[in-house]
Amino acid sequence: xxxxxxxxxxxxxxxxxxxxxxxxxxxxxxxxxxxxxxxxxxxxxxxxxxxxxxxxxxxxxxxxxxxxxxxxxxxxxxxxxxxxxxxxxxxxxxxxxxxxxxxxxxxxxxxxxxxxxxxxxxxxxxxxxxxxxxxxxxxxxxxxxxxxxxxxxxxxxxxxxxxxxxxxxxxxxxxxxxxxxxxxxxxxxxxxxxxxxxxxxxxxxxxxxxxxxxxxxxxxxxxxxxxxxxxxxxxxxxxxxxxxxxxxxxxxxxxxxxxxx
Amino acid sequence: xxxxxxxxxxxxxxxxxxxxxxxxxxxxxxxxxxxxxxxxxxxxxxxxxxxxxxxxxxxxxxxxxxxxxxxxxxxxxxxxxxxxxxxxxxxxxxxxxxxxxxxxxxxxxxxxxxxxxxxxxxxxxxxxxxxxxxxxxxxxxxxxxxxxxxxxxxxxxxxxxxxxxxxxxxxxxxxxxxxxxxxxxxxxxxxxxxxxxxxxxxxxxxxxxxxxxxxxxxxxxxxxxxxxxxxxxxxxxxxxxxxxxxxxxxxxxxxxxxxxxxxxxxxxxxxxxxxxxxxx
Numbered sequence: 001x002x003x004x005x006x007x008x009x010x011x012x013x014x015x016x017x018x019x020x021x022x023x024x025x026x027x028x029x030x031x032x033x034x035x036x037x038x039x040x041x042x043x044x045x046x047x048x049x050x051x052x053x054x055x056x057x058x059x060x061x062x063x064x065x066x067x068x069x070x071x072x073x074x075x076x077x078x079x080x081x082x083x084x085x086x087x088x089x090x091x092x093x094x095x096x097x098x099x100x101x102x103x104x105x106x107x108x109x110x111x112x113x114x115x116x117x118x119x120x121x122x123x124x125x126x127x128x129x130x131x132x133x134x135x136x137x138x139x140x141x142x143x144x145x146x147x148x149x150x151x152x153x154x155x156x157x158x159x160x161x162x163x164x165x166x167x168x169x170x171x172x173x174x175x176x177x178x179x180x181x182x183x184x185x186x187x188x189x190x191x192x193x194x195x196x197x198x199x200x201x202x203x204x205x206x207x208x209x210x211x212x213x214x215x216x217x218x219x220x221x222x223x224x225x226x227x228x229x230x231x232x233x234x235x236x237x238x239x240x241x242x243x244x245x246x247x248x249x250x251x252x253x254x255x256x257x258x259x260x261x
Numbered sequence: 262x263x264x265x266x267x268x269x270x271x272x273x274x275x276x277x278x279x280x281x282x283x284x285x286x287x288x289x290x291x292x293x294x295x296x297x298x299x300x301x302x303x304x305x306x307x308x309x310x311x312x313x314x315x316x317x318x319x320x321x322x323x324x325x326x327x328x329x330x331x332x333x334x335x336x337x338x339x340x341x342x343x344x345x346x347x348x349x350x351x352x353x354x355x356x357x358x359x360x361x362x363x364x365x366x367x368x369x370x371x372x373x374x375x376x377x378x379x380x381x382x383x384x385x386x387x388x389x390x391x392x393x394x395x396x397x398x399x400x401x402x403x404x405x406x407x408x409x410x411x412x413x414x415x416x417x418x419x420x421x422x423x424x425x426x427x428x429x430x431x432x433x434x435x436x437x438x439x440x441x442x443x444x445x446x447x448x449x450x451x452x453x454x455x456x457x458x459x460x461x462x463x464x465x466x467x468x469x470x471x472x473x474x475x476x477x478x479x480x481x482x483x484x485x486x487x488x489x490x491x492x493x494x495x496x497x498x499x500x501x502x503x504x505x506x507x508x509x510x511x512x513x514x515x516x517x518x519x520x521x522x523x524x525x526x527x528x529x530x531x532x533x534x535x536x537x538x539x540x541x
Contacts, residue, residue, distance in 0.1 A: 013535050023535075052538070055369045059532045080371035091362040093283070095290035100283070107279025108370035110272030137290070153366075 001069055003161050003193030004031040004054065009063030011049055011217075023049040024060070025217035029195075031161070036187055036194040037222070038204035040241075041214030042251045047197035048087075050214070051165045054195065055085045067161055081109070083161035084154035088169045090146035094139040098129075098149045101138060102156060109157040116156060123152045127182045144175025151182055155190070162186065164196045168203060176200075183207055201241040211241070213248045220248050276372035280380025281387075288388065303396050306338040307403055309463065332406050332494055337462045339400070340489050343393040343420070344427055344482050345453055350385035351431025352449040354378065355438040365537055374528065375521055378435075382428040389424075408493060415499050416492035422509040423485030429516025430481060436520075436527035442536055456482050481516075484508045 011024040023046045031037045041047050052058040053065060056076040065072040067079040092101045099120065106116035124131055127148045138146060147167060154162060164183065168176040180203055186192055187207075198204055204211050205225050212222035221228055229238050232247045239247065246252055267275075288295055313331030316322055354377070358364040367377065401408075434452050438445030459466070459473055460482035466474055477483045488505030491497040499506070531537045 049535075052365075052535075055365075057365050057369055057532060057537055058535055059529070077371050077373070080369055085366075085369065087365070089362060091366055093287065093361050093363060096283070096286050100286045104279050104283040104286075105366065107275050107282070108367065108372055110267050110275050110372070112275055 001033065002030050002066070003033050003035070003068060004029070004195060005064070005066045006030075006050075006054070007064040009050075009053060009065060010061045011046075011053060011058060012061060022217050024053065024063075027063070027217070027219055029212065029219060029222065031193050031195055033193055034187075034191050035210070036196060036208045038196045038198060038208035038211045039214050039219075040198060040201065040204055040211060040245055042199075042249060045214045045249075046217040047214055048165055049217075051085060051087070051163045051195070051197060055083065055163055056080060082159060083163060084157050084159040085163040085165065086147070086150045086154050086167045088166040090138075090143070090150040092138045092146065092149070095137050097135045097137055098141065098145075098152075099134040101149065102134075102153055105153040106156050111157065119156055120152065123155055126185065127152060128178060142175070144171045144178070147171060147175065147179055148182070151179065151186075155186060158190075160192055162192050162194045164194060164198075166198055167196075168198070168200060176203075180207065201245060205241050213245060215249045273372055273376045276370070276376045277380040277383065280377065281384045284381070284384040284388070299392060299395060302342050302392065303399050306335065306342065306396050306400055309338045310335045310400065310404055328407060329494070331404060332408070333490065334463060335400055335404065335406060336490050336493055337486060339393055339397055340420070340486050341457065341460075341462045341482070342396060343389045344423065344485055345457070346389040346392065347382075347385045347424055347427050348431045348434065348453055348456070349449075350388070351378070351381055351428055352434035352437075352453070353446070354381050354432075354435040356446040356449075359438060359442065368528070368537060374524060378428075378432050378521065378524070382431075385428070385431075386424050410496040411493040412496045412498055413492070415497060415502055416489045418499050419485060419488030419492060419502055419505055419509070422506055422513060423481050423488070426481040426509050426512035426516050427485075429513060429518075429520040432520030433516065433523050436524045439524075439527040439531040439536065456480050459483070461486055478508075479512075481509055481512050484512075 006027055006029045009024050009027040010022070012020050012022045014020055027046070027050060029037065029039075029050075039047050039050065049058060053060050054067070054072065056072055056079065059073060068082060070078050072079045093104070096104070102120050103113050103116055107113070120134070121131065124134060129145065129148050129152070133141065133145070138149070141149070151167065167183070168179050171179060183194070183196070184207060187194060196204070196208060208225065210223055211225050211228055213220045213228075221231065223231065225241060229241060229244045232239050232244045310331050313327060313334045316325055316330055317327045355364065358367055434449040437448045455476070459469065459476040460480045461477060462482070466477040466483060469477065484505040488502045488509075491502060491505070
């Protein structure tokens with residue numbers, strides 16, 4: 001069974017002046033069980049809308065969205081149990097401590113404090129987060145530490161599908177490495193399927209079984225990194241993933257990160 | 262890592278506790294603000310009650326029972342502080358989480374929206390009772406008012422039923438920020454102000470212009486105040502308060518499911534138009 005299957009998903013938004021923005025245009029993606037699929041794309045390409053549609057926060061205009069064979073539009077509560085999400089903004093109650101935020105997040109998935117505490121301890125150890133800092137308000141923690149707590153929150157609910165929307169954007173190199181290493185361990189230890197949206201070519205190449213390129217709401221290509229690069233080979237020279245991205249989208253990595261939503 | 266599968270009702274109850282506990286944690290973290298609001302409410306209640314004392318200095322004051330008038334104002338201020346707090350907490354359910362940036366995480370969790378709103382409602386009622394009791398304690402020390410005849414049990418019954426119907430009212434208002442992230446919350450403040458105007462908080466509904474009085478009949482606060490005042494000043498029992506209780510029961514039966522249904526429609530609208538995303 002596929003962990004995730006999107007077929008022909010469309011989503012448009014009306015802007016203030018009557019302008020219609022097509023955020024998703026016939027998007028079809030599959031993620032197999034235990035597979036990590038990366039989506040590369042400039043800001044505004046539709047990556048975040050894609051994640052929001054899968055996580056039941058945005059209703060698609062057309063198309064099929066299934067999580068482990070269950071229709072996410074018709075049965076959102078059933079699919080919500082099996083997945084969790086980490087977004088570019090580590091969204092927390094800023095005055096509450098990491099521990100309080102984690103305990104609250106766990107309870108929304110039916111996990112009691114008694115069950116959650118030992119899990120939190122294990123997860124925090126795994127991600128190299130000092131236990132004593134877990135009682136500090138989130139607003140006192142660095143972005144990197146907040147993002148580690150966001151990953152811990154997602155993992156705490158034992159998701160079989162993880163949606164990671166630019167989890168390392170804006171992190172310092174050290175925190176980025178830590179978070180990437182943690183994602184690798186999640187994959188190995190928890191047999192989770194992962195959809196990872198990112199700007200980071202190295203991250204995509206290192207962590208993903210298949211990589212897709214998204215532009216203007218469309219998936220332009222979705223293949224294993226080697227095959228994807230081979231597709232854009234010229235004169236027998238296989239390009240880097242960065243060059244492949246530029247060839248497919250017309251954007252450099254810097255432009256992709258800087259383009260406004 | 263996955264634990265044993267729990268029955269659905271237990272998962273929902275754990276989530277209700279999650280909302281209550283989260284709000285308790287937030288109240289603790291914003292403790293200084295709690296002190297400020299408690300002081301403000303206490304001073305406000307006392308100021309309004311002193312209006313009654315001031316009436317004794319006005320020409321023709323002999324015709325006024327000053328003690329009765331001060332008690333009337335004190336009860337109005339206390340009950341309004343309690344009921345408006347429930348309405349405010351419920352109506353800020355969406356806006357608060359949008360401000361914190363957590364709304365998407367709450368809305369993508371598998372527990373039901375009824376559970377979410379129930380958790381908010383339970384916290385609002387418990388928090389409101391504690392704060393109002395503290396203000397009442399200070400007011401009783403400050404004013405020598407006779408509540409010796411009060412039927413506190415009957416007043417609590419009226420307030421309990423009124424709280425439920427007001428939760429429904431608050432849930433309806435909570436949908437506003439889903440429909441309009443920029444202006445929705447302001448609308449809920451207007452609804453709150455209108456409830457204060459028409460419900461007879463500091464004056465009898467009969468003094469309102471004729472065209473305004475029908476509005477009082479659809480406000481749960483009107484019946485909550487009538488019943489509480491009768492219980493606290495005249496010692497009326499539950500049977501005598503039936504005239505206030507039955508409209509509140511009807512409103513509870515209508516407003517709570519109506520509120521949840523409207524909230525569901527608002528949530529779907531926000532998900533169709535992408536309005537959950539916006540924060541700040």
